[in-house]
Amino acid sequence: ETGVTQTPRHLVMGMTNKKSLKCEQHLGHNAMYWYKQSAKKPLELMFVYSLEERVENNSVPSRFSPECPNSSHLFLHLHTLQPEDSALYLCASSHDSGGNEKLFFGSGTQLSVL
Amino acid sequence: TQLLEQSPQFLSIQEGENLTVYCNSSSVFSSLQWYRQEPGEGPVLLVTVVTGGEVKKLKRLTFQFGDARKDSSLHITAAQPGDTGLYLCAGIYNFNKFYFGSGTKLNVKP
Numbered sequence: 021e022t023g024v025t026q027t028p029r030h031l032v033m034g035m036t037n038k039k040s041l042k043c044e045q046h047l048g049h050n051a052m053y054w055y056k057q058s059a060k061k062p063l064e065l066m067f068v069y070s071l072e073e074r075v076e077n078n079s080v081p082s083r084f085s086p087e088c089p090n091s092s093h094l095f096l097h098l099h100t101l102q103p104e105d106s107a108l109y110l111c112a113s114s115h116d117s118g119g120n121e122k123l124f125f126g127s128g129t130q131l132s133v134l
Numbered sequence: 135t136q137l138l139e140q141s142p143q144f145l146s147i148q149e150g151e152n153l154t155v156y157c158n159s160s161s162v163f164s165s166l167q168w169y170r171q172e173p174g175e176g177p178v179l180l181v182t183v184v185t186g187g188e189v190k191k192l193k194r195l196t197f198q199f200g201d202a203r204k205d206s207s208l209h210i211t212a213a214q215p216g217d218t219g220l221y222l223c224a225g226i227y228n229f230n231k232f233y234f235g236s237g238t239k240l241n242v243k244p
Binding site: 022068076 | 137138143167169174175176177178179182222224226230231232233234236237
């Protein structure tokens with residue numbers, strides 16, 4: 021148990037569906053991240069929130085829309101996805117203190133887009 | 135262009151063997167981390183190395199940061215089936231920008 025919980029663990033959706041991924045951290049951290057993990061590729065950083073403000077957006081398509089209502093919760097809203105968006109989506113948190121941060125990851129949501 | 139290259143991509147060995155995996159880059163990092171990821175789970179931090187030339191030991195795992203802070207290695211002595219997993223290195227810029235390699239998938243057979 022890492023203190024970071026992601027739901028759902030698995031999600032199958034059609035290209036016209038709208039769904040949301042949820043992440044919750046119980047560690048008192050003030051930074052949260054979304055990463056995409058595809059087979060044989062490095063983890064791709066998608067979004068970073070620090071103190072609920074988005075500080076990083078790595079040219080992610082607009083069909084992915086993040087939301088951070090408070091420092092403990094992070095959402096990733098999905099709509100009109102493509103089959104190539106199928107991947108493991110990992111949420112992480114860290115204590116953004118200006119030092120050498122450590123990432124604590126959730127177990128991920130395995131997403132399949134049909 | 136991949137910022138961090140990990141090698142080998144796959145490694146299958148017998149229990150009790152030694153192994154080394156590598157993480158190389160042309161970029162200089164403020165620090166570098168190693169994570170292990172088991173199937174169905176997220177990565178878990180093993181170690182952070184900060185100083186060029188630094189060596190850290192975690193039981194049977196030995197981590198080394200290159201003198202120029204561009205590369206790192208992970209050596210496992212007498213591998214156990216419990217060491218099976220995906221080993222990821224992450225270079226860190228400016229304390230909170232993490233860039234991951236594509237990983238080394240290790241399988242240790244009993």
